[in-house]
Amino acid sequence: LPELPEVENIALGLRKTILGKRIHRIDIRQPLILKGPHSSRWRRFMANIAGHTLTSVTRRAKRLIMTTDNRMTLLIQLGMTGKFLLRQEKSFRDHDLWQHTHMVMTLSDDVVVLYIDTRRFGRIWLLDGLNPKRPDTAMEAVGLGPLGPEALSINLTAFTRILHAQRPIKALLLDQTRIAGLGNIYADESLFAAGLHPERRCAEINDVQTRRLLQEIKAVLRRAIRAGGTTFSDFRNAYGDMGRFRSRLKVYQREGEACFACGTMIEKIVVIGRGTHFCPKCQPAG
Numbered sequence: 001l002p003e004l005p006e007v008e009n010i011a012l013g014l015r016k017t018i019l020g021k022r023i024h025r026i027d028i029r030q031p032l033i034l035k036g037p038h039s040s041r042w043r044r045f046m047a048n049i050a051g052h053t054l055t056s057v058t059r060r061a062k063r064l065i066m067t068t069d070n071r072m073t074l075l076i077q078l079g080m081t082g083k084f085l086l087r088q089e090k091s092f093r094d095h096d097l098w099q100h101t102h103m104v105m106t107l108s109d110d111v112v113v114l115y116i117d118t119r120r121f122g123r124i125w126l127l128d129g130l131n132p133k134r135p136d137t138a139m140e141a142v143g144l145g146p147l148g149p150e151a152l153s154i155n156l157t158a159f160t161r162i163l164h165a166q167r168p169i170k171a172l173l174l175d176q177t178r179i180a181g182l183g184n185i186y187a188d189e190s191l192f193a194a195g196l197h198p199e200r201r202c203a204e205i206n207d208v209q210t211r212r213l214l215q216e217i218k219a220v221l222r223r224a225i226r227a228g229g230t231t232f233s234d235f236r237n238a239y240g241d242m243g244r245f246r247s248r249l250k251v252y253q254r255e256g257e258a259c260f261a262c263g264t265m266i267e268k269i270v271v272i273g274r275g276t277h278f279c280p281k282c283q284p285a286g
């Protein structure tokens with residue numbers, strides 16, 4: 001699943017190319033992916049967007065938010081395999097994933113934005129009145145679950161507060177209502193960088209470890225964003241590039257291989273139903 005760094009890279013790529021462009025039309029080829037109160041009247045919603053300009057492409061946690069100058073919003077949850085591809089108008093039907101292309105945005109300057117999703121778990125929410133700087137109210141109003149503070153910007157006081165819990169630290173890091181943006185890859189990588197066992201009870205983590213964990217979460221996410229995210233099979237940015245962070249993963253999907261820091265074999269366990277990778281020596285259990 002795309003996590004914060006992957007969605008951030010998609011937003012960066014789209015912003016560079018489509019911001020300020022006028023939308024000529026939006027064609028929906030698969031209405032089943034649409035959600036929200038406007039989804040049954042999507043033709044009218046899209047007609048109201050046509051002729052308007054894209055004023056922002058932002059991200060909240062793992063959600064991508066595109067807003068127009070008349071405050072109409074497409075909010076995209078990419079699911080497992082959702083992605084965007086930029087094309088020029090003359091060639092946009094030529095690519096081999098055309099059958100999995102569910103939305104086509106035709107913009108000024110012959111730019112076409114395709115939304116492609118082979119496994120079709122992704123969803124597009126049609127919203128109005130969303131403020132891109134404060135999107136949470138509008139998202140919650142249509143039934144999207146509440147989100148905790150962004151993992152990249154949560155401060156130490158707030159982070160310390162959410163650690164007052166008895167559950168394993170890995171479970172907390174995946175809980176989007178407490179801290180938003182981390183998924184399985186970056187939770188495992190952050191815990192390795194901080195030297196914390198994924199099953200450590202949150203409340204047992206002391207102040208020094210808390211500070212270090214927060215620093216490592218942000219450092220891992222920033223490095224992953226700079227590397228264009230992580231691609232295992234499917235993730236691509238809007239230009240079709242793969243993420244380069246996979247080669248820099250220290251524990252995720254490295255079970256049975258030697259730890260880069262100490263040579264011990266990386267192990268894999270299950271924590272709240274999720275495969276979890278760690279080094280038993282660098283991340284001692286208690």
Ligand SMILES: [Zn+2]
Binds near residue numbers: 281283
């Ligand atoms: Zn190690």
